[in-house]
Amino acid sequence: MQFIYQTERLSLQILNAEQAQTVCDFYCENKDFLEPYEPKRPANFYTASFHASNLSCEYHAFLKLSYIRYWIFAKENPSVPIGSVCFSNFMHGAFQKCMLGYKLGETACHNGYMTEALSFLLPIVMQEFHLHRIEAFVQPDNTSSIRLLSRLGFAEEGDLSSFAQINGIWTDHLLFSYVGSNSDCSVPGSTSIQ
Numbered sequence: 001m002q003f004i005y006q007t008e009r010l011s012l013q014i015l016n017a018e019q020a021q022t023v024c025d026f027y028c029e030n031k032d033f034l035e036p037y038e039p040k041r042p043a044n045f046y047t048a049s050f051h052a053s054n055l056s057c058e059y060h061a062f063l064k065l066s067y068i069r070y071w072i073f074a075k076e077n078p079s080v081p082i083g084s085v086c087f088s089n090f091m092h093g094a095f096q097k098c099m100l101g102y103k104l105g106e107t108a109c110h111n112g113y114m115t116e117a118l119s120f121l122l123p124i125v126m127q128e129f130h131l132h133r134i135e136a137f138v139q140p141d142n143t144s145s146i147r148l149l150s151r152l153g154f155a156e157e158g159d160l161s162s163f164a165q166i167n168g169i170w171t172d173h174l175l176f177s178y179v180g181s182n183s184d185c186s187v188p189g190s191t192s193i194q
Contacts, residue, residue: 037142085114
């Protein structure tokens, strides 16, 4: 896995603690938009110190290839993140799978950015980690996310009752899975840099 990937319109980057204020600003600007879909935040979540610690942990987890979060930047405004993509809960052996999470800021939605980012990253992660499947969990009323996963080739597999505590409330989720071959994972028109 590379620290930075470039797609046609995006830069996908692994960040470290030095970018804590930038990430904090992203969450502060999108607080009302994101909170209905995410776990309840700790009291100090909207501070640069929280994100410095979190980014440091995520950076070291990336080095161990145990947790991967790429922050998404539009090339037209390369200093401001518009969202992120996260791969976590890697399981090997008989399972060969991981979990996918993602988010976009409110003003970045409906521009195809997440489709572009995931179309690029999914085959790379499948190949690099020798995975058989990637799973995503979505609240039933999150129709934008459901449409995104369907476009990317995820299949809906079932309902999970009271699956995750979102914004302090246990909520139902739908399970989606992306199952593919990891033998041919090239993505034309994209480049990577160290």
